[in-house]
Amino acid sequence: MSEYQEYRLEREQIDFLLERGYRITRVSESLSGAFLDFELIEGTKQEWKQLNIKTPEGRKYFSTLLFKKKLN
Amino acid sequence: MADLSIDLAGIKSPNPFWLASAPPTNSGYQVQRAFEAGWGGAVWKTLGDPILNVSSRFAAVSFNGQRVAGFNNIELITDRPLEVNLKEIYETKKRFPDHAIIASVMVEPQQEKWHEIIKRIEDVGVDGYELNFGCPHGMAERGMGAASGQVPELVEKQTYWAKEAASKPVIVKLTPNITDITVTAEAAVRGGADAISMINTINSLAGVDIHSWNTIPHVGGKGAHGGYCGPAVKPIALNMVAECARNKMINVPISGIGGISNWQDTVEFLLMGSTGVQICTAAMHHGFRIVEDLIDGLSNYLDEKGISSVMDIVGKSVPRYSDWGNLDLNYKVVARINNDVCINCNKCHIACEDTSHQCIDMLKDTSGSSFLRVREEDCVGCNLCSIVCPADGAIDMIELTNELPPMTWNERQSFLGGISSESVDFVK
Numbered sequence: 001m002s003e004y005q006e007y008r009l010e011r012e013q014i015d016f017l018l019e020r021g022y023r024i025t026r027v028s029e030s031l032s033g034a035f036l037d038f039e040l041i042e043g044t045k046q047e048w049k050q051l052n053i054k055t056p057e058g059r060k061y062f063s064t065l066l067f068k069k070k071l072n
Numbered sequence: 073m074a075d076l077s078i079d080l081a082g083i084k085s086p087n088p089f090w091l092a093s094a095p096p097t098n099s100g101y102q103v104q105r106a107f108e109a110g111w112g113g114a115v116w117k118t119l120g121d122p123i124l125n126v127s128s129r130f131a132a133v134s135f136n137g138q139r140v141a142g143f144n145n146i147e148l149i150t151d152r153p154l155e156v157n158l159k160e161i162y163e164t165k166k167r168f169p170d171h172a173i174i175a176s177v178m179v180e181p182q183q184e185k186w187h188e189i190i191k192r193i194e195d196v197g198v199d200g201y202e203l204n205f206g207c208p209h210g211m212a213e214r215g216m217g218a219a220s221g222q223v224p225e226l227v228e229k230q231t232y233w234a235k236e237a238a239s240k241p242v243i244v245k246l247t248p249n250i251t252d253i254t255v256t257a258e259a260a261v262r263g264g265a266d267a268i269s270m271i272n273t274i275n276s277l278a279g280v281d282i283h284s285w286n287t288i289p290h291v292g293g294k295g296a297h298g299g300y301c302g303p304a305v306k307p308i309a310l311n312m313v314a315e316c317a318r319n320k321m322i323n324v325p326i327s328g329i330g331g332i333s334n335w336q337d338t339v340e341f342l343l344m345g346s347t348g349v350q351i352c353t354a355a356m357h358h359g360f361r362i363v364e365d366l367i368d369g370l371s372n373y374l375d376e377k378g379i380s381s382v383m384d385i386v387g388k389s390v391p392r393y394s395d396w397g398n399l400d401l402n403y404k405v406v407a408r409i410n411n412d413v414c415i416n417c418n419k420c421h422i423a424c425e426d427t428s429h430q431c432i433d434m435l436k437d438t439s440g441s442s443f444l445r446v447r448e449e450d451c452v453g454c455n456l457c458s459i460v461c462p463a464d465g466a467i468d469m470i471e472l473t474n475e476l477p478p479m480t481w482n483e484r485q486s487f488l489g490g491i492s493s494e495s496v497d498f499v500k
């Protein structure tokens with residue numbers, strides 16, 4: 001898979017969770033890339049997910065989304 | 073015609089082109105011929121206790137047909153008595169009162185030595201002084217030149233001592249043989265420097281003869297490190313000028329030196345914060361007459377841009393120079409090949425395939441002829457293909473509009489730091 005396709009996949013996974021109402025609760029960056037913790041609270045129900053974002057474009061993407069949010 | 077005259081910390085000259093302190097400014101005969109040719113100023117070959125030079129002093133580094141891509145020397149300061157130089161400075165200034173003559177000076181780091189030499193020079197009518205804290209060889213072994221120029225406290229003190237005795241502006245010439253030139257530049261400012269100049273030469277060994285195993289140059293079978301200058305050092309010098317120009321603590325004018333060979337190089341140094349330039353290697357390579365092209369080129373450039381004075385472009389690019397952390401991570405360029413201009417040499421394909429991101433595809437058209445196309449989505453915009461391409465205009469680097477807003481690394485890190493403690497809620 002080309003790096004671009006890998007990035008598209010990561011981007012789709014991030015968008016998918018956000019569109020379903022997940023929030024990013026934690027970002028930790030390490031030698032293995034970025035780990036994003038997502039949380040969904042629906043009533044009393046709580047769900048967690050984690051994505052490992054490896055591509056540079058993917059890491060630019062999620063941080064820009066967070067940055068945009070912070071600016072607004 | 074645009075006004076080319078400059079005023080560097082009160083030192084005026086009819087144009088921004090000065091000869092740097094070096095062999096071209098060794099004597100009155102030479103400096104007067106240089107002024108006749110059109111040079112605006114000259115920094116006299118460094119004055120100090122007359123030294124002894126060795127024979128076989130220079131070497132050039134040739135690269136791909138360019139005779140002097142870099143120039144290396146193991147020459148020291150003036151080898152003539154002070155009186156002889158002062159007499160010639162006096163005569164030259166009398167003949168050319170409107171040209172700038174700067175006395176370059178180097179003595180041991182002692183207050184009385186600085187006072188003594190400055191006082192002796194004061195009467196001959198120089199327009200300013202340049203303290204040579206840069207010579208990297210020979211003099212440095214005696215505690216002068218780069219040896220004292222690498223120690224910020226000594227730069228500050230010696231500048232202060234020179235200033236105590238000088239009635240004319242003092243320029244401090246800095247050595248590039250240091251990790252961060254802004255540290256010594258700040259020291260010079262603290263010592264009271266009216267201006268700074270950079271760069272002196274960079275420690276170097278021009279080469280080794282692979283057959284005789286001697287160094288190049290060698291003095292009867294032995295070599296010693298020299299100082300490197302000429303076109304090869306220009307990017308290093310330009311960065312050092314820019315780093316000083318954008319540093320708020322360094323609030324004095326800069327005289328730019330290092331690898332300046334033509335009017336375009338000059339414009340670059342001026343834009344990056346130099347109030348005028350000094351030139352050595354290009355004059356040694358091509359003679360004093362190059363100043364005609366320098367003046368014509370600069371003058372036409374300013375006229376074409378509708379700029380009335382050369383001083384108006386000084387520092388104009390400085391605000392565009394910053395730290396890496398302030399660059400936009402979302403800015404994007406990609407390579408695009410113009411197949412009508414491409415000569416099918418495949419250099420870009422090889423460069424990208426072997427050493428970049430493997431995104432120039434070799435395709436065949438309907439008639440079976442091969443052509444190249446960049447897969448833009450995989451191109452990181454490194455510029456390598458356009459750098460190696462021998463056909464002008466065959467590769468354009470195209471700016472893409474990004475749907476993502478600008479974000480720098482510093483911005484990213486400043487908010488990501490806080491994110492582990494708070495959750496971020498957002499609607500896309």
Ligand SMILES: Cc1cc2nc3c(=O)[nH]c(=O)nc-3n(C[C@H](O)[C@H](O)[C@H](O)COP(=O)(O)O)c2cc1C
Nearest residue numbers: 092093094118145271272301302330331351352353
């Ligand atoms: C042969 C030679 C002798 C030099 N002697 C001196 C000197 O006496 N004092 C000084 O301040 N710089 C000296 N320099 C350095 C030049 O003034 C200048 O800083 C350096 O060559 C960079 O400019 P360029 O790339 O235009 O040559 C010398 C350079 C060369 C090549």
Ligand code: SF4
Nearest residue numbers: 424451452454455457
């Ligand atoms: S800019 Fe770099 S990554 Fe893009 S095609 Fe050229 S060499 Fe490859």
Ligand code: SF4
Nearest residue numbers: 414415417418420461
């Ligand atoms: S390097 Fe330039 S000329 Fe050569 S194949 Fe690539 S685009 Fe064409």
